[in-house]
Amino acid sequence: MRARAHFAEMLKIHMGMSKEEAYSKAEEYAESIGLPRDALNAFPHQLSGGMRQRTVIAMAVLLKPELVLADEPSSALDVITQRTALTFLKDVQRGLGNTLVLVTHDMGVQAVLTDRVAVMYAGKIVEIGETAGIFEKPLHPYTRALVDSLPRLGDKSQRAGLGGQPPDLRRPPAGCRFHPRCAHAMDVCSREEPQLVRRGDRSHAACWLYA
Amino acid sequence: MDAKPLLQVEKVSKVFGYGFLGRIKFRAVDNVFLREEDEPKILTIAGESGCGKTTLARILLGLLEPSEGVVLYKGRDIHKLKPKDRLWFRREVQAIFQDPYDTFNPMRNVDAYLYEAARNLLGLKDPAEASKCVGEALEFMGLSLKDVEGKHPSEFSGGQLQRMSIARTLLPKPRLIVADEPVSMIDASMRMNIINIFKELRQKLGISFIYITHDLATAYYVSDEIGIMYRGSIVEEGPAEKVLREPHHPYTQALVNSLPEPGKREEWLKRTKASGMEIKEFLAPGCKYASVCSQRARSERCVKERPPMCVIDGVRVACWDYEEQR
Numbered sequence: 001m002r003a004r005a006h007f008a009e010m011l012k013i014h015m016g017m018s019k020e021e022a023y024s025k026a027e028e029y030a031e032s033i034g035l036p037r038d039a040l041n042a043f044p045h046q047l048s049g050g051m052r053q054r055t056v057i058a059m060a061v062l063l064k065p066e067l068v069l070a071d072e073p074s075s076a077l078d079v080i081t082q083r084t085a086l087t088f089l090k091d092v093q094r095g096l097g098n099t100l101v102l103v104t105h106d107m108g109v110q111a112v113l114t115d116r117v118a119v120m121y122a123g124k125i126v127e128i129g130e131t132a133g134i135f136e137k138p139l140h141p142y143t144r145a146l147v148d149s150l151p152r153l154g155d156k157s158q159r160a161g162l163g164g165q166p167p168d169l170r171r172p173p174a175g176c177r178f179h180p181r182c183a184h185a186m187d188v189c190s191r192e193e194p195q196l197v198r199r200g201d202r203s204h205a206a207c208w209l210y211a
Numbered sequence: 212m213d214a215k216p217l218l219q220v221e222k223v224s225k226v227f228g229y230g231f232l233g234r235i236k237f238r239a240v241d242n243v244f245l246r247e248e249d250e251p252k253i254l255t256i257a258g259e260s261g262c263g264k265t266t267l268a269r270i271l272l273g274l275l276e277p278s279e280g281v282v283l284y285k286g287r288d289i290h291k292l293k294p295k296d297r298l299w300f301r302r303e304v305q306a307i308f309q310d311p312y313d314t315f316n317p318m319r320n321v322d323a324y325l326y327e328a329a330r331n332l333l334g335l336k337d338p339a340e341a342s343k344c345v346g347e348a349l350e351f352m353g354l355s356l357k358d359v360e361g362k363h364p365s366e367f368s369g370g371q372l373q374r375m376s377i378a379r380t381l382l383p384k385p386r387l388i389v390a391d392e393p394v395s396m397i398d399a400s401m402r403m404n405i406i407n408i409f410k411e412l413r414q415k416l417g418i419s420f421i422y423i424t425h426d427l428a429t430a431y432y433v434s435d436e437i438g439i440m441y442r443g444s445i446v447e448e449g450p451a452e453k454v455l456r457e458p459h460h461p462y463t464q465a466l467v468n469s470l471p472e473p474g475k476r477e478e479w480l481k482r483t484k485a486s487g488m489e490i491k492e493f494l495a496p497g498c499k500y501a502s503v504c505s506q507r508a509r510s511e512r513c514v515k516e517r518p519p520m521c522v523i524d525g526v527r528v529a530c531w532d533y534e535e536q537r
Contacts, residue, residue, distance in 0.1 A: 049260060078259030078425050083469040087480055105399050108428075108471030112479040135473040142400075149403045151432040152472055153455055159432065161404035165368045 003047075003055050004030075004040045010062055033058055033092065050081030054088050061092050068093065071103045086113055107150050111135055116202075119143045122167050122177040125196065129203035139205035141182050176208065184209055215286050217387060217419055218271070220245035223280035225266050237493040239263045240270065240277070241443035244520075247387070247436075251413045253420040255430040255451065257466075258440030264423045267440070268391045271421060272306050273297075284387075302332050305380035309392040311372035315364040321372070322359050325349075325379055332383040348378040352408065370401040377408065384416075391423045406433050427470055431455045439463050442492050442499040449526030459528040462500045498531065 007026035011017045017025060030040050035058050039051050047055065053073065060068060070089065074082040090113060093100045102114060110117050111131060118128040119140065127140040138144040145162045164181035167173055173180050179189035188208050196204045197211060225240040227233075240263045247254050258264050269275040271282060273289045282289050284300065292300055308314055315321055325345045335341040346356045352374040364372060373393065380388055390409070394402045406429050412418045424430055430437055431451055438448040439462065447460040458464045471479055492499045501513040513531050521533040 078466075079427065079469040079471070080465050081259065082471070083479065090480065106471070107399065108473070111473035112471045112476045146400055149400060150473075151403070151406075151428040153428060153431050153467065153470060156432060158407075159403045161402060161407070162400035163404075165371065166398060166400075 002041060002043055006059060007040070007062065010059065014063055029062065030058065033061075034088075048081070049077050050084050053077060053081070053085040057085065057089050057092065061096065064096055065098060067099050067101065069101045069103070072105070073102070074109065075104065075106065082109070107135075107146060119146070122172055123169060124177060124206065126178065126207070127203070127205045128196070129205075133200075133203055139199055139203060139210065140178075140207050141184050141209075142178050143205075176206075214249045216246050216283075217249050217285065218245070218247040218421075219283040219286075220271070221281050221283065223267075223270060223277045223282060225263075225270060225275065226278040235494070238443050239266045239493075243267060243280075243443075243445055245438060245445070245448070247419055247421070251417045251419050252435040253409060253413060253422055253433055255422045255424060255434035255437040256440055256445075257424055257427055257430050257437060259425055262440045263443040264425075264440055265391055268306075268389055268421070268423050272304065272389055273300060298332070302383035303385055304387045304389065305383065305385040307373075307376055307380055307388060307390040307393045310396050311369050311376055312364065312396070314376045315372060317364050319363070320361055321364055321367070321375055322356070322361070325359075325375070325382065328379050328382050344382060345378075348381040349375070351381060351412075352378045354378065368398070370397050370405065373397055373405055374408075377405075381412075381416075385418060387419045387421070388412075389421045389423070392425070393422075394429065395424070395426070402429070409433055427455065427466060428472070439466065442495075444499060444529065445527075446500065446529045447526065453524070453526050459523060459526060459533060460500075460530050461504045461532075465503075465505070498529075 004023060004026050007029070008019065008022035011022040011025055012019065027037070027040065030037065035054060039047055039055055044052060057073070073089065074085055077085060086109065089100065104110060114131050116129065117131050117134045118125050119134070119142065120126065121142045127134070127138070127143045129139070134143060135147055138147050149159050149161050151159055162181055167177060167180070173190070175188070175190045175192050176182070176194050179185045182189065186208060194206045194208045194211055196206045198204050199210050220243055223240060223243045224238050226236050227239050229235040229237050245254070256264050256267060266275065270277050276290050284304065287296070289300055315324060322345070325348070326341055329335045329341040329344050333344065335344060342356065349356055349359060354371070354374060359375065367375070394405050397405060409420055409422065410433060413420060422430065422434060434451040436449065437451040437454050438445045439454065439460065440446070441462050447454055447458065447463045454463060455467060458467050468478070492502060495501065497512070497514045497516050498504070498518045504513065510531065518529045518531045519534060520527050520529050521536060523533055523536055
């Protein structure tokens with residue numbers, strides 16, 4: 001199935017367009033968001049990974065959604081393709097004025113693309129805050145470990161990963177789920193689960209250090 | 212007299228078929244020269260998915276025969292070894308692959324693999340001797356025989372399994388390890404632990420590494436030398452510090468600028484040009500990067516002729532821009 005057929009199908013089903021109408025609308029739309037005509041007429045395997053991802057993004061925003069949920073949209077791409085696909089997504093988001101929820105493990109992508117970050121550990125949100133704050137002044141020890149382990153170009157200083165193993169979610173540790181790997185663990189951490197509490201303006205952390 | 216290099220890759224290419232009945236031939240690996248000296252070093256091959264990194268790794272491991280060129284390990288052509296020497300090569304050169312869940316059979320105990328390697332590669336028939344050897348290798352990776360014995364792969368995390376597969380590679384006391392994307396499947400919080408192990412193995416055991424990755428940040432952190440690959444060709448190669456801090460090739464420059472890092476937000480969000488059709492670039496007669504290259508000096512020649520390898524300040528760069536500096 002060619003890429004344009006996917007667009008046309010959506011337009012037919014959701015907007016009740018006829019086949020001809022849908023095809024011409026798809027072309028018009030692709031042009032308006034800077035997707036090359038080549039890409040529209042190609043079969044998926046003929047497109048490069050980046051162009052394919054941009055086509056998928058274009059398809060996701062075709063109906064002008066209020067909310068776009070992108071689950072690891074760039075983890076299979078190299079950095080250049082990742083940049084073109086994600087700046088495209090960001091442009092579209094700005095243009096439509098909608099909300100983008102990005103699910104990713106790539107801390108670099110979070111740093112350059114998002115406004116706020118929620119950090120999850122073992123099924124729980126342990127910290128929420130503005131992106132700049134998360135990277136400059138991480139609150140939760142897990143967030144700090146993640147930020148500290150991030151290698152950067154031009155900095156060869158020794159980086160340490162986190163010790164221990166992620167917990168078995170069938171039998172999660174009692175209290176704070178992070179306590180077996182935490183350097184700041186106290187008695188209370190293994191007994192009671194910390195709640196998200198507000199720290200500063202718009203930051204929240206679930207850690208007994210801040211309770 | 213100079214010591215013999217550990218590994219020499221001379222003019223290696225691999226041609227694959229594409230399209231209807233594979234009639235279109237394209238070079239997944241194209242005219243690659245590499246050299247790893249005798250002292251323990253970490254050489255990174257970096258490039259995007261589909262650039263030929265893994266094909267090159269398979270050629271270096273002797274798993275795939277090159278269509279042209281030779282790979283010499285300690286001066287011997289690894290694709291023309293006698294059966295007896297092939298065992299020697301397998302002891303000397305070991306591999307770590309991307310997915311630790313794929314490395315182990317889910318139905319078998321993980322320690323069975325370690326014992327099997329000890330038996331087949333080292334010829335250790337005596338169980339006591341084998342378990343001593345396996346125990347030592349595991350200990351080096353921060354694990355013990357007790358943790359591992361009688362357990363299935365599903366009882367471990369990806370990071371632990373990757374440590375075990377590294378422990379397995381250590382059994383024959385190799386001289387060179389080829390690691391193909393060894394941390395891309397591992398939880399972000401533990402990646403650096405594995406990367407640090409490579410540094411430690413180089414220092415303590417004198418093992419050289421060929422680290423194949425698309426992640427430039429870990430490559431910068433760990434490697435001594437780096438080669439940047441694009442559509443099957445090495446476009447820039449030299450000391451990692453120079454190549455990544457002062458990149459010469461327009462492709463390397465684009466890679467470094469596109470690296471998402473905290474504090475680079477404004478610059479990163481500027482528009483860039485993406486490549487469209489991968490296969491067209493593989494088949495391009497001139498520079499494969501020409502259709503995407505933003506360099507103003509780009510000429511007719513870039514499109515028509517392969518760029519020469521120019522040596523600038525110890526870095527090899529395949530770009531017409533540097534021709535007169537050669």
